[in-house]
Amino acid sequence: MKTLEEVLQDWEAVIGLEVHCELTKLETKMFCGCKLEFGAPPNTHTCPVCLGLPGALPVPNRAAIQSIVLAGLATNCDIEKHTMFYRKGYMYPDMAKNFQTTQGPKAFCMRGHLDLTVDGRGAKERLFWEDLAEGETSENMTRTADGYVAHVGITRIHMEEDAGKMVHIGGGEGRIAGATHSLVDYNRAGTPLIELVTEPDLRTPEEARLFMHKLRQIFLTLGISDCSMEEGSLRADGNISLRRRGSKEFGTKTELKNINSFKNLHDGLAYEICRQAEVLEEGGKIYQETRHWDPSKKHTIVMRVKETADDYRMFPDPDLAPYDLSDEFIERVRAKLPELPDQKAARFERDYGLSSYDARHLVEHRFTTEFFEEACAEAGDRAKELAKPLANLALNDISAYVNAGEGIDFSKTAFSPARGVALVSLLAEDVISSKQAKEVFAAVLEEDKDPDAIVEERGMKQVSDTGAIEAVIDEVLAANPDKVAAYKGGKTGLIGFFVGQCMKAMKGQGNPKLINELLAKKLDA
Amino acid sequence: MAGFASMGVREIQVGLASKDFSAREVAQAALERIAKCDDEVHAYLEVTEELALQAADQIDEALASGKSPAEIGPIAGVPIAFKDNMNLKGTHTTCSSRMLESYVSPYTATCVARAIQAGGIPLGKLNMDEFAFGSSTETSAFGRTHNPWDLERVPGGSSGGSAAAVAAGLATVTLGSDTGGSIRQPGSFTGTVAVKPTYGVVSRYGIVAFGSSLDQVGPFARSVEDAALTLNAISGHDPLDCTSQPVDTDFTANLAEGAKGMRVGFVPAFMEAQGLEPEVKAIVEQAAKHLADAGAELVEVELPNAQAAMSAYYVLGPCEAFSNLSRFDSVRYGYCDPGHKDLGSQYEASRANGFGPEARRRIMLGSYLLSAGVYDKYYYPAQQVRTLITADYTRAYEKCDVILAPVSPRTAFKFGEISDPTSMYLSDMFTISINIAGNGGMSLPAGLGADTHLPVGVQLIGPQFKDENMFRAAAALEQVYGKAPLAPAFA
Amino acid sequence: MAQHVTERDVRDIAEYARIHLDPDEIVQMTVDLNSIIDSLKPITEYDLEGVVPTFHPIGSLSNVMREDVEVTSFTQEEALSNAPARQDDCFLIPSILGEGGDR
Incomplete structure (x- = not known):
């Protein structure tokens, strides 16, 4: 398999992220008053609503709506005043109602962006920025002194609820494949969750990593989540496709899941880019599928092939009133924006x-x-x-x-x-x-x-007494006449040796700046 | 305690206040009557004797401490029972389905809690069509309920148990739910006062949902006043239901005002509807005349889009039901088909064997109607039609205060008489548009049909959040017809 | 009567709705669904150009929310009280993927 650097010479990677962030800083769940707590004994934070009992009805948490509006304002989104919650149907045991309450075509936050400053080693993954003059812009990239700024569009941020947690048994390593049974704990079910979807504006794994990093910093600063990728309160899925350099058309994309660190995000995307390039270069075809990043084996494996588009039977949730956010509501949230x-x-x-x-x-x-x-x-x-x-x-x-x-x-x-x-x-x-x-x-x-x-x-004060230092220097020079001669003969690199000897003699307490100066004066005299 | 069955709320409360009998005696009389008569009717799926006696004793204590029944609550000491789609902690809430046969509610619906808080004595849970899908209570998985007026006939549905219990004196008042006519039609079939308030007047929290945008809870009683008092007890804003409205109407306030000066709307197209039996038509016309005699002004109004209500309903209802019933998956509660090694086959077998045929049909229909491409053809237009129907009613109420209409096109039919689903759906033709628009509607017993000699109700439909209008008109008509009698065989 | 859904469609719908239907039930369900869908025709014939849908029949009610304040939850026993199967304080379910792999 070629390296990422080699692949990116011929192929352009088109990457979009779907980021899920649990609003862990809230007291209670999205649609009920159950306490949010990570790591509590199983099924101890549930009620009729989050267990999906017959007859239960959802009531949204005002603080969650404030949090998502805050997230939208901090990521330069337009706040959509008229929105509704929808039901997204799919039967899965961690989803108590067998539909997820989420938002429809209009989310609370639409059309945002973040600018990423890319420099140093990370900037090497992207090509052509060095061809630009400082301040010059090409596509979504603007050249800086030592790198570039990438402008990354945010399609939307919508409000939804998290699912419960499952433990799979009998399958080895807790994996679902091969498991004979699973255990379901609904403590996490109904945790307020925001999903941010980016435009396919990212071009390198490093940009994806920086985007997540920046987003995490923003959400931490807003105080809406603990953003722990390890505990799963911040999760990222990557959509990746390749296209030949110069082509404008999108290739078939795969979705990368199971990313629980910034490093995994970078490495998983890098691997997937290289894998796709190899398949394409060998005349193969990329299938629209979900792939799982295995950090220990450093490769991705197929989780699910999407033959047809998923049909979630979405429709506006009749149990939840529509939103008609007032300017006052939005401004009150804006007033709470901390310095980003x-x-x-x-x-x-x-x-x-x-x-x-x-x-x-x-x-x-x-x-x-x-x-x-x-x-x-x-x-x-x-x-x-x-x-x-x-x-x-x-x-x-x-x-x-x-x-x-x-x-x-x-x-x-x-x-x-x-x-x-x-x-x-x-x-x-x-x-x-x-x-x-x-x-x-x-x-x-x-x-x-x-x-x-x-x-x-510790008597650590460094000796800056010129007289004392000069005395030591004289001793060192006197003890090493051959090296002094060599120095004067042109081996000026020996200055380091003299400094070292002086420091040793002064038990490390000599002022190195002063020793340097005085040595140079004496040797060059 | 003699004569309990025919007593209304006031009579019970007068008796309690004057210490003619205790609340415990009322509860015992009710429980004895259920034990004696319910074999024939089969209105009850579960009798909550212990809860009833407990509640009665609390009322007796309150009375002993010097409180009057009215101070305890609007239905203090009144035996009440609940449709089996209403959660009451510690009782089975089966929705008359195998799916929930062993489900025990771990919580209580707001309306049930309020009814008990208001002094109601909870007698038990009442039979219904499975998950409220039906108009005859024949789809119950736990046996059919008999119409007390003729045990060979259906009590209507889906709140058939709630209607039959009141008609046979097996409860003083009951609660039912109405998604397309499920309170009013059985009210008409059993000669009981049956009220579906405006959507949002009564909290839906704890009512097993059928069509979330259509469902509404309301009372059955043998008098307009009893129905109003019961509605007073259960109505009002509930923070647990986003669609509940801040209503603090006293529905008894204008019962004595009479119909004089009221403008009563009359929809000519309804009276020409295909399938409307002459005996029903005659009774509705007679009711109009009675209202006019009482000083009301009759005005013709049009509901031009009402004929689309039926198809809109059979789009919206199944779509919402499909989604609401997806939670029955054998994981957290409900029927679990045994012996499956993988979840997929457990899901499919549990839902196939847990749900009855009508539930399966509606789930299938909803799943189809919400699928990609089909959604735009049916669901979206159905919600647009809802806008038109709602506007029709708004326009009509510029000309009138209440609309008079038939409830059901016919009187109670015999078991098995209607088996084809689409024909069964027609029995809701006059009630459905009210659920689509969200208005309140009620069935008031207006005598017996000339041909079948079975009860016929007339429907009074009020403007949204002016349910007091229909109560006022109903009370005026009750002056003519008298309070609803017990079914003769149970009198 | 128009054929809105075929038996094949009904099988797919049943699979999505997670309801097992026997072959003879598929036949009857197909007949029933076609008959019901036929009766929905009026909805497809309306001129609804420009009509705003009413998804929520609740008038002008909007922005209904609750405060972020904890309410007492079920005890673990209450939560699990109706579970058809349980283990280790969790709801127990058979293999999600089954032998056939991912669904």
Whole structure:
């Protein structure tokens, strides 16, 4: 099989996403007052409505409607005032009524978009952007300094309800295939669910990954969901088809399911693109089918072939009143819109003079955003001066720490934003070296003490006394006359050796910047 | 306690207030009468003796504490029974279907809860056509109900048990549900006052749905006042039903006003309808005359699109029923065909053997009508026709306060007399358009047919949310006809 | 009488509605459905150009919602009380795919 890079030379991938997001931050279900709770004992959060008992009737949760309108406003959608709930019929045991209450041709949110900034390694998956001049646009792509911005259309976001959960037994690994029985738990049935459908505007697995990532950040910022791909509160299905470069027609698409991480989304799409290319290049045919990504075997397998279009017998649900949202309702929701990640990044650039790269990456995660913002507040007048080292601290040390541990809530650790400010201040004032700063960072987390105290205790203050450093330099130069000669003979790379020797002699506490300067002065004299 | 069967709500409450008898004695008298007479009628599928006595004792306690019956509730001490599509916690709610034979309700319908809250003594659950599909109660999986006026005949349907129980004095009032005439037609067949209020007046929460946009709950009684008091007890906004409306009408308020000054609409086309029996036509004409004699003004009104109501109904009803009945799948409750190794065959066998022929037919029809391509041909136009029919009624009510019409084209028929489904559907020809438009309609007993000597009801149809109009006209006619008698064999 | 549905159609409809019908039941159901569908003809003959459908016969009622407030749920026992089959506090069903694989 060819690599993704090879395939994308000849083929253009056309990718659309269907994203499901459970509104886990609500108290209750979509159409009844049962509590939303992940992981409760089976069938302990049910009632006549979510069990689909005969005679039960649905009543929509106002907060769910507010949440979807919020999601629509945050993704640049038009809010459709006149909508209805429909019944989508299919008999499946996790669907208590055997129809799903969802929306029809008109959803609450229509015609939105998100812009993705793609650069670095990820941008390499897409071709031709380098041919554009900065600011120039071609199709949905606008060239930036070091990559491009992709404009991705959102067809709609509609409101619906989740199904129950099933456990399949007797089939090995809990798989449905080969199972002799299944167990059904309706706790999740009726969980408010929003489904976002994109236009087929994505061209690379990286763009799909970035879209999901950005969407997740937005939904987290809105506070409408915990967006856990692992627990299934955020799920993505990908629709993929290929077409020859230059062709305008769409190929037959397959649907990719079972994606429970950003990496799986990327890798599954990449695999599926390569698989389709191989089939097509060998003269084969792509069937419209649903495929399952198996991350352990790193391939996709067929789940279901769609011979004919599904016929869901959809019709407007007579049990639910239609919607006629007022401007007032929409404006009240709009007033609750928090600052979104893009807006925040722009503010970080503007107010703190951060680079666009740093600003964008800071807002990618809540823990980096929150740390940075609180630390800047803590720094007061010095915020602008300390912003860059604080950003570095967040993006490097803190990110590495959080990524290494599982499910760490960084705001609950001993490393408070105030201690962050203290640490970068020590660094900025040349009290400690950046290497020492890393040690202090680890020590603060370990010992729950202020950075100054740790530096004091460990006698870590770096030596910036010119006289003391010069004395050490003289000793080192005197001990290595041959290397001094070699340096003077042109091997200037030996400067590193001298710096190392000096640091060793000073037990790592010399100010490396100063050592460098003074060494150069002496050697070049 | 003597004479219970013929008592109305007021008589029971006067007796309770004056301590002539206790609520427990009322309950016991009712239970004894059911035990004695229901073998012949078979109105009841389940008798809730324990619940009845419990409720009665509570009322006796309240009376003993000094409360008057009216203070306890509008139907305090009144024996009441419920169509078996109404959930009452701890009772079977079978919808007269094998599908739900062993289903025990874990919750209570709002209207049932309100009836009991209002002092009703719950006697039990009443027979019906399976899932309310039918006009004769013959499609019940648990045996047919007999018309107390002639045990060889049907009581009508689908609320046949609710009608027969009242006509035979096996309950003072009952609740039924009406999707296309299922309260009014059996009301006409059994000579009882039978009310389908405007859609939205009574909560549908807990009523096993047939046609969600058509179903409405209403009372059966032997007097207009008893029906109004019962409706007072069960009506009003319910936060559990999105389609329920904030109604706080007192339906007894204008019963004494008489018909003087009322404008009564008369639809000439109805009187010329094919299949309308002369004896029924004569009674409707006579009722018009009685209203005119009482000072009402008769005005001719037109409902030009009413003839499309039948086909619209047989599109909308089955489509909604198909969807509503898809939940019966042998997983969470209901009939489960034994011995299947895969869910697909369990589904198909459970639904084939759990549902009777008429239910299967309607589910099949609905599934076809909602399928891709067919939806646009029938379902969508049917909802457009609904707009036209609703507009017809709105226009008609510019000229009148209430419309007088036949209920059923004929009197009660014999068991098995009508077997062809499309002919059976015709017995709803005068009642269906009211469900399509959502208005209230009621059947008022207006004597016996000249040929068959069986009860004939006349239908009074009110404007939406002005159900008090039909109550007022009905009360005026009741002045002429007298209160509905018990069926002679049960008097 | 017009043939609106064939026996083949009726078999498909029954499969979708998940109702098993024996061959003789298919024959009778086909006759019944054709007869009923025939009687629906008036609906197809109306001039309905520009008529707005009434999906909800509830007048101007709209935006009916409840507050996001928890209400007492069933106990686990109540939830499962009508289950035809149960295991491990769940509803128990036979193999979804069966031996024939995906449906």
